[in-house]
């Protein structure tokens with residue numbers, strides 16, 4: 001359990017990096033708990049991906065301002081849920097959907113294509129029952145992301161993608 005003081009510090013730090021839209025919640029965080037998707041991301045994903053979506057290690061993809069591009073294609077949308085670290089996360093479907101929506105729409109920020117739908121518990125529940133297995137994931141990632149970026153008129157060019 002993170003002490004309230006630390007929670008507020010994290011919330012303020014995140015509000016700082018995520019931009020003006022969250023400034024108001026920096027104030028609210030003193031009295032209200034973090035939204036579930038954000039809290040679960042800190043708990044179950046942030047250790048690898050970094051609290052603000054910028055990982056410390058080269059092998060772990062940066063989520064911040066990039067991950068939204070996967071929603072340019074159905075294939076990409078499915079891929080990021082079917083990753084083993086996501087599908088097997090110790091969360092129920094609704095919590096995982098909230099976590100993915102935090103990841104994609106908050107951390108992903110401007111990289112999300114216009115009109116992208118949030119994940120629902122039902123969709124995540126179906127996808128995570130067919131997780132990716134025994135695959136060379138980095139090669140698959142390159143292909144899936146490449147096709148998604150091409151499919152998305154709004155997306156950033158592939159050269160802007162790290163890893």
Ligand code: HEC
Nearest residue numbers: 044045048059060061067080083085086089099103137141
């Ligand atoms: C043990 C470290 C680790 C944990 C914990 C982890 N991930 Fe990952 N994540 C990775 C690695 C490594 C990859 C690259 C693909 C692979 O090898 O699985 C990745 C890929 C991703 C991607 C695709 C991003 C891209 O650009 O390719 C998303 C989205 C993602 N993770 C979300 C999550 C979420 C949400 C959680 C928590 C439920 C989580 N991850 C937990 C290490 C981790």
